[in-house]
Amino acid sequence: MRHLIVDRIVWLLAAAWLGAVLLFGWAATRQPPDVPASAERAEPAAGPTGESLFGQHCARCHTLAEAAAGLRESPDLEAEAAALREFLRRHYGPSAEGNALIVNHLVESLAR
């Protein structure tokens, strides 16, 4: 009755993979133990720039002009920038600080 054994193995594997996926979710969102929270917060200023973060997270699908179009056309730049930061948060941007850097980079691009 190998087909019954096969069915059981499939259920077991599916459960194991579900566990592996959840474990991955937990492990990938865990702060590395050797990075203090303060160092993490300081990282965007010391490391990546808005331009590099935009290149890493946004440029695959959006040009700079496209991404900044909303800011350019909005009568209230501050409100639009806040909305963009919120969008990036939902759109799995790098971090709150990283999102702010990206938005600043877009705002700066308007002046060029």
Next chain:
Amino acid sequence: MAGPAAPGSLCRVSLLLRGIFWFGLYVALTLLPLAVALWERPWEAPRPVLVEISVAVGLLALPLMVFQFALVTRLAASSRPFGSDALIQFHARMGVVALAAVLVHPLLLAGHGVGIAAWNPFGGPWLLQSGAIALWAAVAISVTSIFRRPLRLGYEAWQLLHLVFAIVLVAAMAAHILAVRGYSGQPLMHGLVLAYSGLAVLLLLRYRVVRPLLLWRRPWTLVENRDVGGSTRLLRLRPVGHAGFAFEPGQFAWLATGTSPLWSEQHPISMASAAEGEGDTLEFGIKALGDWSGQVVPALQPGARLWVDGPFGAFTPERKPAQGYVLIAGGIGISPMRSILKTLREREDARPVLLFYAAWDRSRMAFIDELEALQAQLNFVIIPVLESPPTGWPGERGYVTAEVLRRHLPRQYRRFQFFVCGPVPMMDALEKILVELGVPAAAVQTERFDMV
């Protein structure tokens, strides 16, 4: 009556170890992308957990789909421990798991800016378009497989569609993962995705080109094609320019007729001849059930060229010790039983064998005269079970039920091996009945060729 000492116990251990190895390798390789992703972890700060879970599901889906090829492309080394029918069933179940993974991946991203537009395979950035193509290819594979009969899709057309969709799916999946350039932007993951894609290509080339070419160089010729009753033809083949192959009684091979195995469809057919004592010839029992078996096979003339890819399958008494055998056959399920019986006769095996042979009436029982003659040469009894017996029939009638089995099984039947081959409803029913009768589940072997 004790039989020969457990034949091939070393072989059984070797098969078990090989099974553990291949299964372990399968699990390890499906999880490898997740381990590599965690190892390389390119993000400066953690991303939302649903995003990471979605990515993990996507990274799991790729190896799942790639190894779907490995399960059904007749890799003898990996199929021998499990049996090809078990691998095909595993392939079908895993297809559903892989489809679930492919669907869950974008759904989990829906709350993170990846909307319904990402499901459009005809437009948008390549990053999203490739993912959408993979998704719809997975849906198409599942729909055409699960609903092949309601869709009135012929087996050959389905096989072609299945292959084309599978190629599109794996290619689009790999393209999508590489286009995301998240985890796959890292060198090790990038290489791993390319390696898995390359493996899929190699498996496909081996299955569709290399293996048929090798088969082409090892043709067989038809020696005899005769009617053996029950709308069944017996084909007797002899190898041409090579030594043929050894097999275990009850196994099957893929048979191709036509001008070349490169483009001829292949059919899984059980060997009906003894595994020993018949030289290098092979016999196959083929019942007229469709276009190929009903029209092409009866028209084959002696001298015709055929190609035989085998042996495959684990429906064989060779792998487990037994004090006796109970064979239960319906329809063309008698073919592997004939192979088992003739092999036992060649070995002068003295263990008891019972054959419950179910059919509508005697005229539909293939090989019946020959099997009855075997009763004088083996410790063997046939119990015909007829649905439409003639008037005055003294034997069993109806189906092979628990009562029929109880009337004939010897007292020590729980130490026997049971082999069941026939229509799927019959096999399903008998599996339940045998367990109810106290037969250990591990002692019940079935052979299922109902692929889709």
